[in-house]
Amino acid sequence: KFDVSKMSEWATPIQEVTLGATSADGGSRKNTVTLGGENALPYYFDAEMPHRNYVTMDVFDMPISMAKSVKENYGDVINDPAEWAKKAVRDFNADMITIHLISTDPLINDTPAREAAKVVEDVLQAVDVPIVIGGSGNPQKDPEVLERAAEVAEGERVLLASASLNLDYERVAKAATDYGHAVLSWTQLEINAQKELNRKLMKQCNVPRDSIVMDPTTAALGYGLDYAYSNMERIRLAGLMGDEELTFPMSSGTTNAWGARESWMKESPLKQDSDWGPREYRGPIWEIVTGLTLALAGNDMFMMMHPTSVQVLKEITQTLYG
Amino acid sequence: MKINSPLEAYKFLPGTNCGECGETSCMAFASHLIDRSLKATDCIPLVNESKYKKKYDELVTLLAPEIREVVIGVGDNAISIGGDDVLHRHKLTFFNKTALAYDVWDTMEEADLVERVNKIQDFKKFYVGDYLTLDMIAVRSVSNDPEKFAATVKKVVETTEFPLVLCSFEPAVLRAGLEVSAEKRPLLYAANKDNWQEVAALAQEFNVPVTVFAPNDLDLLKSMAKTFADNGIEDVVLDPGTFPTGKGLKTTLNNFLKIRRAGINGDRDIAFPIMAVPFTAWMAHDDEVSASYWETVVASIFTIKYGDIMIMHSIEPYALMPQLHIRDTMYTDPRKPVTVDPAVYEIGSPTADSPLLITTNFALTYYTVESDLSSNGVDCYLTAIDTDGIGVEAAVAGGQLTAAKIKKGLDDAGFDMEKLTHKVIVIPGLAARLQGDVEDETGAGVMIGPADSGRLPGWMEQNWPPQK
Ligand code: B12
Ligand code: SF4
Numbered sequence: 001k002f003d004v005s006k007m008s009e010w011a012t013p014i015q016e017v018t019l020g021a022t023s024a025d026g027g028s029r030k031n032t033v034t035l036g037g038e039n040a041l042p043y044y045f046d047a048e049m050p051h052r053n054y055v056t057m058d059v060f061d062m063p064i065s066m067a068k069s070v071k072e073n074y075g076d077v078i079n080d081p082a083e084w085a086k087k088a089v090r091d092f093n094a095d096m097i098t099i100h101l102i103s104t105d106p107l108i109n110d111t112p113a114r115e116a117a118k119v120v121e122d123v124l125q126a127v128d129v130p131i132v133i134g135g136s137g138n139p140q141k142d143p144e145v146l147e148r149a150a151e152v153a154e155g156e157r158v159l160l161a162s163a164s165l166n167l168d169y170e171r172v173a174k175a176a177t178d179y180g181h182a183v184l185s186w187t188q189l190e191i192n193a194q195k196e197l198n199r200k201l202m203k204q205c206n207v208p209r210d211s212i213v214m215d216p217t218t219a220a221l222g223y224g225l226d227y228a229y230s231n232m233e234r235i236r237l238a239g240l241m242g243d244e245e246l247t248f249p250m251s252s253g254t255t256n257a258w259g260a261r262e263s264w265m266k267e268s269p270l271k272q273d274s275d276w277g278p279r280e281y282r283g284p285i286w287e288i289v290t291g292l293t294l295a296l297a298g299n300d301m302f303m304m305m306h307p308t309s310v311q312v313l314k315e316i317t318q319t320l321y322g
Numbered sequence: 323m324k325i326n327s328p329l330e331a332y333k334f335l336p337g338t339n340c341g342e343c344g345e346t347s348c349m350a351f352a353s354h355l356i357d358r359s360l361k362a363t364d365c366i367p368l369v370n371e372s373k374y375k376k377k378y379d380e381l382v383t384l385l386a387p388e389i390r391e392v393v394i395g396v397g398d399n400a401i402s403i404g405g406d407d408v409l410h411r412h413k414l415t416f417f418n419k420t421a422l423a424y425d426v427w428d429t430m431e432e433a434d435l436v437e438r439v440n441k442i443q444d445f446k447k448f449y450v451g452d453y454l455t456l457d458m459i460a461v462r463s464v465s466n467d468p469e470k471f472a473a474t475v476k477k478v479v480e481t482t483e484f485p486l487v488l489c490s491f492e493p494a495v496l497r498a499g500l501e502v503s504a505e506k507r508p509l510l511y512a513a514n515k516d517n518w519q520e521v522a523a524l525a526q527e528f529n530v531p532v533t534v535f536a537p538n539d540l541d542l543l544k545s546m547a548k549t550f551a552d553n554g555i556e557d558v559v560l561d562p563g564t565f566p567t568g569k570g571l572k573t574t575l576n577n578f579l580k581i582r583r584a585g586i587n588g589d590r591d592i593a594f595p596i597m598a599v600p601f602t603a604w605m606a607h608d609d610e611v612s613a614s615y616w617e618t619v620v621a622s623i624f625t626i627k628y629g630d631i632m633i634m635h636s637i638e639p640y641a642l643m644p645q646l647h648i649r650d651t652m653y654t655d656p657r658k659p660v661t662v663d664p665a666v667y668e669i670g671s672p673t674a675d676s677p678l679l680i681t682t683n684f685a686l687t688y689y690t691v692e693s694d695l696s697s698n699g700v701d702c703y704l705t706a707i708d709t710d711g712i713g714v715e716a717a718v719a720g721g722q723l724t725a726a727k728i729k730k731g732l733d734d735a736g737f738d739m740e741k742l743t744h745k746v747i748v749i750p751g752l753a754a755r756l757q758g759d760v761e762d763e764t765g766a767g768v769m770i771g772p773a774d775s776g777r778l779p780g781w782m783e784q785n786w787p788p789q790k
Binding site for chain 1: 449694
């Protein structure tokens with residue numbers, strides 16, 4: 001007879017974090033999304049996973065450079081974030097929308113925070129799914145941008161992306177707690193940095209445990225996915241085994257897969273390589289495999305771009321979820 | 323492995339520090355035993371001197387990996403599968419990368435057969451200084467006709483050195499295949515609850531590894547594996563069935579998880595390599611692209627979670643490339659930063675007019691750039707700066723790639739800028755912010771190249787030689 005025991009060391013559940021607020025909770029979302037709550041590695045027989053994985057699709061507040069096969073899907077809405085968001089929910093089955101306010105970067109358009117906040121309002125009007133709000137990644141400007149955005153989104157329980165060690169995370173954290181939002185704790189492929197930032201958010205900024213999601217960084221397939229996978233897997237195992245600084249749900253910038261040349265280049269730059277085949281098929285599967293790998297490491301939420309990738313990743317993760 | 327510290331392994335060594343193993347001491351050798359970079363057989367006195375016989379035998383037993391290692395094929399193309407000691411790669415590393423076998427079948431026209439085998443054995447994708455390639459051919463009997471099968475196997479053996487999997491549930495068909503390929507040590511696929519006695523006899527007679535197949539029945543799988551092992555057939559591969567969709571897929575994943583966890587935890591009866599058959603995706607999807615996608619998705623799951631060998635069908639590059647890369651991802655040794663020696667490398671035949679390029683000594687970065695240049699016939703000097711094995715962008719952010727480092731790299735390599743007619747250094751696009759500093763530090767002109775080195779050949783056409 002075959003017999004194997006369950007893992008007794010996995011005794012600490014992952015924190016549940018709910019995003020979005022319905023009218024019952026003072027928001028205007030049709031539904032909420034709950035991440036986390038796991039008692040085991042994902043899809044393992046040791047314990048049922050309480051919530052499925054979710055996909056939030058990227059929307060930008062200005063046209064950006066994108067791989068051709070991604071761009072094709074958004075040509076008609078690229079100048080209108082609200083329409084873009086609608087399309088992602090209506091046609092591509094996005095569970096959530098991430099609005100990236102990249103035009104606020106002083107090196108791009110330096111859009112004032114106040115104006116950027118209007119885009120957030122438009123997106124909240126356009127769709128009724130929970131949303132994530134991202135800055136431009138500029139550490140000087142982001143706190144201000146996220147503060148404004150948090151203010152106009154009060155009551156909607158958005159996820160603010162992101163607090164990180166290289167910017168004034170206290171301001172971002174305060175914007176989240178003041179207006180009832182959750183915060184994305186983003187570090188770069190380093191488990192100790194992740195612990196440090198989470199600790200600071202909890203102890204120094206008093207962010208409640210149910211309002212922290214982690215982004216430990218996603219590196220694409222062939223471009224450091226080995227680091228990203230093991231980093232996430234270690235974080236999740238440590239959480240399950242009781243490290244209270246790491247028991248949070250995780251999010252992945254799966255879109256990073258489009259940075260890998262295998263996903264966007266027309267053909268191999270190397271003559272010795274076998275034919276790479278059509279990039280329209282190569283790109284989406286690059287994003288899918290990158291996401292799926294991290295799903296198996298314990299990632300809960302995926303930030304993605306290509307409709308086919310979203311469809312396949314949702315189908316496979318729901319199949320494994322059961 | 324039953325021991326996990328060098329001290330424990332040391333007890334079984336001669337303790338003479340004779341140095342025959344190439345290590346300075348027995349203790350140093352012991353630590354290599356624990357990280358599995360050396361084997362007990364590398365200690366010459368331990369193997370040769372009879373007084374150590376008992377210790378040697380004990381040590382070999384203690385060091386044996388929890389999951390058995392099975393060898394398929396012979397000679398340079400032989401492939402080992404299994405041999406793992408951990409459930410998570412960060413705990414040590416995964417050994418023996420998942421073997422990827424692609425199918426051919428015995429109703430194919432000979433010309434098609436040869437063409438397909440060649441496509442499989444010729445596929446290659448450059449990555450970090452080497453080519454990622456496929457491993458094996460799975461020959462399936464569709465005709466169920468022993469003669470046809472034998473003829474197909476024979477043709478495959480004539481066409482390739484790749485190891486084979488012989489696929490049929492009909493013992494007579496398997497025998498016919500073995501008669502023309504046994505000396506290549508193919509893997510038999512498969513013994514099941516109906517044919518196991520005959521297939522076991524074949525494995526024994528021809529001395530080849532064998533797969534036991536018990537779809538979603540771990541009790542049966544284990545009892546068959548145990549029966550085989552008890553009868554001296556230790557080269558066993560387990561196939562618990564691969565169901566490609568719905569609840570079946572979830573169950574399949576959990577069967578893999580259970581088998582491997584039991585094996586690593588010491589249940590010897592089931593501590594064998596596991597086979598996944600993502601090929602089954604073709605039974606669930608009609609069109610070629612969907613089937614290839616789902617096959618790749620299923621293959622990825624079982625590359626990550628404990629599949630040691632897989633049988634697949636699609637040979638479309640958009641399926642093969644991610645399969646090869648996810649395998650490399652999981653089997654890269656997480657303990658080793660992969661680096662190249664810092665130096666100025668000559669690419670092609672550079673002259674005084676050729677560009678001097680800067681990159682880092684992270685192997686992924688260096689080889690990507692190097693191959694972009696050499697395969698496009700660009701003659702140049704490529705400088706690998708010692709960034710502790712960090713890529714360009716992270717090294718600029720982390721301070722391992724600086725103007726001073728670039729100056730030092732060129733000086734240490736003894737590179738004389740004066741021999742260049744142009745006195746210009748080209749830095750990576752992602753290191754653009756170092757431009758001014760590098761000019762000050764080296765006194766040379768500095769040009770900023772493209773962000774991706776794949777665009778260097780095109781960039782050269784536009785920008786080289788530099789305008790005075
Ligand atoms: C893997 C990775 C790591 C790994 C690095 C492993 C390693 N051995 O390099 C680890 C975990 C260690 C790491 C750490 C850090 N990282 Co990091 N990391 C990445 C990641 C995910 C992939 C980088 C990579 O390997 N790319 C692939 C290689 C091949 O690219 P490459 O070296 O740049 O080479 C290409 C080009 O530069 C060009 N090229 C190369 N040479 C040449 C030469 C010439 C002449 C030309 C023209 C072109 C050219 O062509 C190459 C092929 O495309 C990126 C994010 C991402 N998805 O890109 C972040 C990233 C690079 N990291 C980043 C940061 C900030 C860090 C840290 C500082 C984080 C921290 N706060 O601790 C540390 C620094 C560590 C250190 N330096 O000590 C940032 C950099 C931001 C910035 N622009 O300043 C990034 C972009 C993440 C982000 N979005 O914020 N990181
Ligand atoms: S060969 Fe054996 S006895 Fe000699 S130093 Fe190495 S481990 Fe010790």
